[in-house]
Amino acid sequence: MKKYNFNAGPSILPQEVIKQTAEAVIEFEGQGLSLLEISHRAKYFQPVMDEAEALMKELLNVPEGYRVLFLGGGASTQFCMVPFNLLEKKAAYLNTGVWSKKAIKEAKAFGEVVELAASTNSIPMDFEVPQDCDYMHITTNNTIFGTEISDAKLQEIYRKKGKVRLVADMSSDILSRPIDVSQFDIIYGGAQKNLAPAGVTFVIVKEECLGHVTRHIPTMLDYRTHTENGSMFNTPPVLPVYTALLTLRWLKKNGGVEWIMKRNIEKANLLYNCIDNSKIFMPTIMDREDRSRMNICFVPKPEYEGLFDEFFAFASGRGMVGIKGHRLVGGFRASCYNAMDVEGVQALVDCIRDFEKLH
């Protein structure tokens, strides 16, 4: 049976990317060796790292003065690496859910943290950014609760931040839409949602923002170590970086982030429209502007609460995978990352409609 992969992360990758990765595991580019057994210093791998950085820059329109790094440690290590490198006195965080909270917890060990506003079911905008902050931090897409900072609200944040540096966790919506990178000093994320298998973390960093704090930074946690060594100070996660490169090539070949944004909007409209008009289900995020295109959450209406298990079994029987909501939200979550096509979302919509006909 065909499986439709709605996993929240690690998550769906383009089929051709998975096949090409598998081929490279057997034999890497006709070299007679597996990608798993070559040196990252070998002449074979440097072009992979170089092309991955170049394609990230090209697809996201990254201006001069920025580097793109591929590191280990996950987004969770970035929660402490950001304040380690940037927080001298005070930082401002917008708290929009579990991941923001974890980032805030780490920052508190380095200085004063101002929580600008907090909400898990909307993107709050009633705040001013203190202009004496070292930086402001946002989570652009809230993977667990299913909210996302819209392009219009991003514009508002660019205005509100004034001259304060802006840092973003874009783990779950990187490359899903165009972003004005010039507004940010650091953009980071675990690559296992929209780009690669688990094991690699992307960091887009403006070189100018580094070197302004007075504390000692351990070598591995200092961004300069990695900018100066092209992500090769220590052994990089070779296989996930290669898969990231394949995904970037896939995206470029198909039309880049403009193309994927259109497809992501089409998918999100299809599914939200279905659950907005459903007899049995309702979305958990009511404000349309704040709805995530990547993680679409819905629950049975109160009068249909008892149908959770039945729908889960029904959908599983139709090949739907990974649709159980996070335990903090309950209900269902369909993660519709870049690699999910319109047909996959249509299959879920058909599944919901057919289930409704039974009740």
Ligand SMILES: *Cc1c(COP(=O)(O)O)cnc(C)c1O
């Ligand atoms: C998944 C996720 C993380 C955690 O990433 P790790 O690579 O597992 O550390 C952080 N932030 C967001 C928004 C996420 O979706």
